[in-house]
Amino acid sequence: MKIGIVGLGLIGGSLGIDLRACGLEVIGISRHQETCKIALERGIVDEASVHLSQLSTTEIIFICTPIAAIFPTVQKIIPYLSFETIIADVGSVKKPIVEECSPLWKNFLGGHPMAGTADQGIDAAQKDLFKGASYVLTPTENTPLECVKKVAEIVQLLKSNVYICSPDVHDRAVAWISHLPVMVSASLIQACMNETNLEILQLAQQLASSGFRDTSRVGGGNPELGVMMARYNRQELLRSLFQYRQNLDQLIEQIEQENWDNLSKILSDSQKVRTRFLS
Amino acid sequence: MKIGIVGLGLIGGSLGIDLRACGLEVIGISRHQETCKIALERGIVDEASVHLSQLSTTEIIFICTPIAAIFPTVQKIIPYLSFETIIADVGSVKKPIVEECSPLWKNFLGGHPMAGTADQGIDAAQKDLFKGASYVLTPTENTPLECVKKVAEIVQLLKSNVYICSPDVHDRAVAWISHLPVMVSASLIQACMNETNLEILQLAQQLASSGFRDTSRVGGGNPELGVMMARYNRQELLRSLFQYRQNLDQLIEQIEQENWDNLSKILSDSQKVRTRFLS
Numbered sequence: 113m114k115i116g117i118v119g120l121g122l123i124g125g126s127l128g129i130d131l132r133a134c135g136l137e138v139i140g141i142s143r144h145q146e147t148c149k150i151a152l153e154r155g156i157v158d159e160a161s162v163h164l165s166q167l168s169t170t171e172i173i174f175i176c177t178p179i180a181a182i183f184p185t186v187q188k189i190i191p192y193l194s195f196e197t198i199i200a201d202v203g204s205v206k207k208p209i210v211e212e213c214s215p216l217w218k219n220f221l222g223g224h225p226m227a228g229t230a231d232q233g234i235d236a237a238q239k240d241l242f243k244g245a246s247y248v249l250t251p252t253e254n255t256p257l258e259c260v261k262k263v264a265e266i267v268q269l270l271k272s273n274v275y276i277c278s279p280d281v282h283d284r285a286v287a288w289i290s291h292l293p294v295m296v297s298a299s300l301i302q303a304c305m306n307e308t309n310l311e312i313l314q315l316a317q318q319l320a321s322s323g324f325r326d327t328s329r330v331g332g333g334n335p336e337l338g339v340m341m342a343r344y345n346r347q348e349l350l351r352s353l354f355q356y357r358q359n360l361d362q363l364i365e366q367i368e369q370e371n372w373d374n375l376s377k378i379l380s381d382s383q384k385v386r387t388r389f390l391s
Numbered sequence: 392m393k394i395g396i397v398g399l400g401l402i403g404g405s406l407g408i409d410l411r412a413c414g415l416e417v418i419g420i421s422r423h424q425e426t427c428k429i430a431l432e433r434g435i436v437d438e439a440s441v442h443l444s445q446l447s448t449t450e451i452i453f454i455c456t457p458i459a460a461i462f463p464t465v466q467k468i469i470p471y472l473s474f475e476t477i478i479a480d481v482g483s484v485k486k487p488i489v490e491e492c493s494p495l496w497k498n499f500l501g502g503h504p505m506a507g508t509a510d511q512g513i514d515a516a517q518k519d520l521f522k523g524a525s526y527v528l529t530p531t532e533n534t535p536l537e538c539v540k541k542v543a544e545i546v547q548l549l550k551s552n553v554y555i556c557s558p559d560v561h562d563r564a565v566a567w568i569s570h571l572p573v574m575v576s577a578s579l580i581q582a583c584m585n586e587t588n589l590e591i592l593q594l595a596q597q598l599a600s601s602g603f604r605d606t607s608r609v610g611g612g613n614p615e616l617g618v619m620m621a622r623y624n625r626q627e628l629l630r631s632l633f634q635y636r637q638n639l640d641q642l643i644e645q646i647e648q649e650n651w652d653n654l655s656k657i658l659s660d661s662q663k664v665r666t667r668f669l670s
Binding site: 320 | 578615628664666
């Protein structure tokens with residue numbers, strides 16, 4: 113089978129490595145000649161080109177560009193494709209992408225491989241990036257079953273765990289466990305920055321250890337990714353933030369009123385419930 | 392030198408192991424005969440007893456009980472001590488403890504070794520627990536210099552990094568980097584629990600990975616520790632929570648108003664500032 117990959121960054125490059133290792137033929141497309149050269153040198157693709165026309169003979173195409181470029185890319189490639197060709201994307205928000213792309217192409221299937229590293233670009237591409245990770249596919253009621261089946265087969269080759277749900281359900285679920293934590297965590301860093309007493313601020317910086325490191329990690333991550341989450345999943349993120357603010361207020365209230373039994377109950381519940389998210 | 396340790400849990404037990412390894416003689420006190428037996432069997436102490444009178448010949452005593460028991464313990468042991476004996480505690484909040492204990496005993500010195508594990512009790516005691524960790528000493532203007540010097544020497548034997556500041560400064564610094572993260576993190580778990588759509592909740596639980604795991608870790612920790620932080624460091628914790636809520640509101644406002652440049656600036660600042668807490 114011939115696979116096309118548009119965008120040879122961390123995700124696209126890693127996809128190429130694994131799919132070639134499974135014996136598939138991979139055609140990579142990048143806007144940059146230099147990236148094409150690296151992809152060929154590293155054996156990430158069988159062929160690399162800056163021309164979208166090279167995709168004409170592929171059967172499944174993965175669009176691995178940044179979110180904002182997905183729709184324009186689909187528009188540009190469809191003149192070269194036969195109607196059976198499947199277009200899949202890997203963007204981390206699904207509803208806006210699926211709503212834009214599905215009307216353009218019957219065999220379009222949204223997807224979100226939940227894998228990544230702190231690094232980006234083709235140099236970060238690595239084998240087995242998707243192994244054991246979740247990979248969500250988000251068909252609509254109009255997506256042909258055959259299309260979902262074919263992409264799911266490819267995803268299983270990557271040894272990912274496949275989940276299938278609607279774009280809406282995906283976006284709301286990732287708001288809770290991926291996008292909300294970024295905002296909660298960034299606000300923690302912001303709050304600490306507001307300490308005006310230098311002695312206290314410096315001591316806090318010196319004493320910060322694993323608790324602060326873990327709680328602040330995703331809030332101190334790539335700012336572009338954070339803005340992208342907020343921009344494309346705005347409604348669901350805001351819904352989760354409003355709920356969060358309500359829970360924070362409840363917790364503050366217990367401390368203000370020295371209601372230690374209630375605080376203890378909240379913290380015990382949190383301890384119990386957390387395990388359900390980590391099994 | 393003869394060292395007394397009252398309370399043979401994770402901290403007291405680990406202290407005993409390291410100080411004995413440095414050649415000091417360690418007398419351990421526990422309320423439970425069984426704990427005394429384990430402490431002797433594991434070589435954590437030279438002598439173990441349930442009787443506070445055994446402390447009469449010690450030169451420095453570390454009170455390693457839960458916070459609520461520190462003041463009553465100091466009250467109970469002083470009848471047995473000579474005036475030169477130094478009493479040090481290891482509670483994770485300092486101002487209320489120091490305010491209570493200092494008037495009782497001239498040679499009292501508050502301290503906070505910032506080390507721990509998820510486990511508790513004497514079975515969790517381990518060597519080198521304090522190695523490389525921060526150990527804060529919190530003298531007041533009335534604490535004899537000699538007292539600070541002697542405890543600091545012991546702490547250096549543990550290969551901890553010693554910091555010296557007032558109890559106030561300590562409590563405000565740990566509110567930022569230790570107590571606030573617990574409440575921020577617990578509220579995240581609470582918020583996710585509020586998802587009423589079962590399909591979304593289950594998917595969120597299945598998709599949660601390292602980002603959620605790290606951000607929720609301290610909020611899903613020991614509830615008693617969380618209540619203790621709130622109870623004994625209430626004022627500073629509330630101050631940090633009010634500041635946090637303000638920063639959260641600012642961030643929500645940027646997302647509501649689709650002010651992506653401002654959001655980008657906040658997230659970029661967070662990324663930069665975080666590194667100062669982790670050097």
